[in-house]
Amino acid sequence: MKTWTPSEPIISISNVHKAYGSFQVLKGVSLDVKKGEVVCIIGPSGSGKSTLIRCINGLNDIQSGSIRVEGMEVNDPKLDKLALRKNVGIVFQQFNLFPHKTVLENVMMAPVIVLKQARTEVEQRARALIAKVRLEGKENAYPGELSGGQQQRVAIARCLAMAPDIMLFDEVTSALDPETVNEVLSTIKDLAQEGMTCILVTHEMGFAREVADHIYFTDKGVIVEHGPPDVFFANPKDPRTREFLGKVL
Amino acid sequence: MSEHPKFHLPVMLPVRPVATSTACLVATLSSRWGLLAILSGLALCLGLEQAWAQQDMAAFSIWEAIVKWTPLIFWGTGQGLGGFVLNIWVSVLAMTIGTCLGLMLGIGQVSPHRVLRWPSWAVTQLFRNSPWLVLLFYFMMLLPYEIRILGFSVPFSGWFKATVALSLPVMANISEIVRGAILSIPTGQWESAESLALTRRQTMWRIILPQCVKRMIPPWMNWYCILVMSTPLISILGVQDAMTLTQDALAAEGRMELLIPFYLWLMLWFFAYTYPIARWTRRLESRFAVKL
Numbered sequence: 001m002k003t004w005t006p007s008e009p010i011i012s013i014s015n016v017h018k019a020y021g022s023f024q025v026l027k028g029v030s031l032d033v034k035k036g037e038v039v040c041i042i043g044p045s046g047s048g049k050s051t052l053i054r055c056i057n058g059l060n061d062i063q064s065g066s067i068r069v070e071g072m073e074v075n076d077p078k079l080d081k082l083a084l085r086k087n088v089g090i091v092f093q094q095f096n097l098f099p100h101k102t103v104l105e106n107v108m109m110a111p112v113i114v115l116k117q118a119r120t121e122v123e124q125r126a127r128a129l130i131a132k133v134r135l136e137g138k139e140n141a142y143p144g145e146l147s148g149g150q151q152q153r154v155a156i157a158r159c160l161a162m163a164p165d166i167m168l169f170d171e172v173t174s175a176l177d178p179e180t181v182n183e184v185l186s187t188i189k190d191l192a193q194e195g196m197t198c199i200l201v202t203h204e205m206g207f208a209r210e211v212a213d214h215i216y217f218t219d220k221g222v223i224v225e226h227g228p229p230d231v232f233f234a235n236p237k238d239p240r241t242r243e244f245l246g247k248v249l
Numbered sequence: 250m251s252e253h254p255k256f257h258l259p260v261m262l263p264v265r266p267v268a269t270s271t272a273c274l275v276a277t278l279s280s281r282w283g284l285l286a287i288l289s290g291l292a293l294c295l296g297l298e299q300a301w302a303q304q305d306m307a308a309f310s311i312w313e314a315i316v317k318w319t320p321l322i323f324w325g326t327g328q329g330l331g332g333f334v335l336n337i338w339v340s341v342l343a344m345t346i347g348t349c350l351g352l353m354l355g356i357g358q359v360s361p362h363r364v365l366r367w368p369s370w371a372v373t374q375l376f377r378n379s380p381w382l383v384l385l386f387y388f389m390m391l392l393p394y395e396i397r398i399l400g401f402s403v404p405f406s407g408w409f410k411a412t413v414a415l416s417l418p419v420m421a422n423i424s425e426i427v428r429g430a431i432l433s434i435p436t437g438q439w440e441s442a443e444s445l446a447l448t449r450r451q452t453m454w455r456i457i458l459p460q461c462v463k464r465m466i467p468p469w470m471n472w473y474c475i476l477v478m479s480t481p482l483i484s485i486l487g488v489q490d491a492m493t494l495t496q497d498a499l500a501a502e503g504r505m506e507l508l509i510p511f512y513l514w515l516m517l518w519f520f521a522y523t524y525p526i527a528r529w530t531r532r533l534e535s536r537f538a539v540k541l
Contacts, residue, residue, distance in 0.1 A: 085446035096441035110445035203467050
């Protein structure tokens with residue numbers, strides 16, 4: 001394995017194909033993400049954006065092409081999955097918190113049992129992270145007792161507890177009540193401003209425009225158009241992009 | 250008043266006090282469990298049986314016979330475990346063995362590895378669809394009387410073989426309960442655990458199974474009740490359980506009129522043990538149903 005240096009793209013996806021049975025979800029997708037960059041992937045439902053983001057940390061496998069994360073080839077059967085997932089966190093649309101564990105236990109679990117870090121040290125960090133996502137006082141609550149927005153912020157804290165280099169957000173506000181969307185978005189914005197490399201699949205165009213360094217528009221398994229947000233939103237070139245933006249903006 | 254022909258029927262005289270005392274006992278029990286109808290029905294049967302005897306003092310002697318044999322039927326002969334206590338012990342042991350093996354099989358059934366999944370499935374199906382009595386006979390023949398380990402001989406007593414045989418259908422049914430419970434957990438739980446770099450085993454034991462316990466307890470208790478009620482089957486293998494001892498007592502007394510009261514009495518014990526568990530299961534079921 002060739003070693004990765006921070007000057008190279010932290011994520012390098014090239015010509016990725018992926019099919020569920022005979023249905024082609026990704027038909028040759030390529031994109032690079034630099035360290036500290038915030039990338040938003042937008043596009044109509046079923047265009048393959050969620051599939052793409054899940055391929056990055058190996059939750060979905062691919063048929064052909066290559067995905068490299070910090071120099072690690074994600075689809076190499078010899079890949080150390082622990083090393084990959086330690087560095088790549090993902091937050092899901094449905095939160096997927098562990099309902100039988102408290103907020104604090106949810107956040108502490110992976111560092112303690114996967115990274116074998118000392119409980120006391122992890123607990124200190126976990127409490128700080130819970131405070132960071134503005135949930136002080138909820139440490140001993142169970143996920144079922146929290147609102148959707150609060151649960152999603154716990155999910156973000158749980159990911160951060162592994163101290164990843166990259167965070168993936170898979171439509172994290174789509175299952176939320178409108179009034180709690182902003183509290184989650186502002187947490188993500190904090191992360192982005194601190195220099196975390198983020199890839200977001202989102203339907204929040206205003207947020208994408210505000211926070212992203214680069215926007216990718218996917219449709220039917222290919223990247224149709226991409227560019228910095230001001231150029232992309234002000235002056236879309238492809239008719240499919242124009243049609244989509246006309247519908248959502 | 251005593252001239253009235255009705256009071257010359259001999260059978261009426263002893264019946265009344267016995268019937269009332271039984272009814273009293275029964276009424277106390279039933280007020281606690283809300284079983285008035287069923288238990289007083291049983292008491293009535295006992296009373297009728299006594300009246301039916303049509304002999305002087307016969308009814309009283311039926312009650313006397315029950316009192317006389319109850320310690321034996323409950324505790325056994327005193328040499329090792331026996332009687333109703335043995336039935337309960339066999340049920341507890343068979344349930345423990347069945348639960349442990351069933352848990353392993355159930356996890357095996359959802360394994361990603363075919364070499365684990367297929368045999369687990371096959372064993373589960375085999376024992377889930379075999380008659381319990383046939384299994385009992387089969388294991389009675391299959392298991393040796395003793396096994397030798399490092400020069401020591403460990404005897405396999407009849408009741409232990411019977412316990413092993415009874416634990417197998419329980420194992421198979423627990424296996425299905427476990428499999429169903431695991432599959433009922435949303436896939437998002439697996440994905441988030443995987444994305445946090447937990448191994449499959451860590452995910453299973455720390456994330457998935459703890460969430461399954463709640464869902465598994467009511468059907469698990471249900472199977473325990475079924476098992477308890479099946480333990481008299483082991484009497485066919487000559488084990489000194491409550492059923493065998495009831496038959497022995499009846500043989501020693503040699504009185505036809507004792508048959509129905511004795512078996513009713515035995516039924517009542519099983520009922521008294523199983524019914525509260527069944528009620529508790531129902532309560533848990535409704536409690537968990539609300540939360541899901």
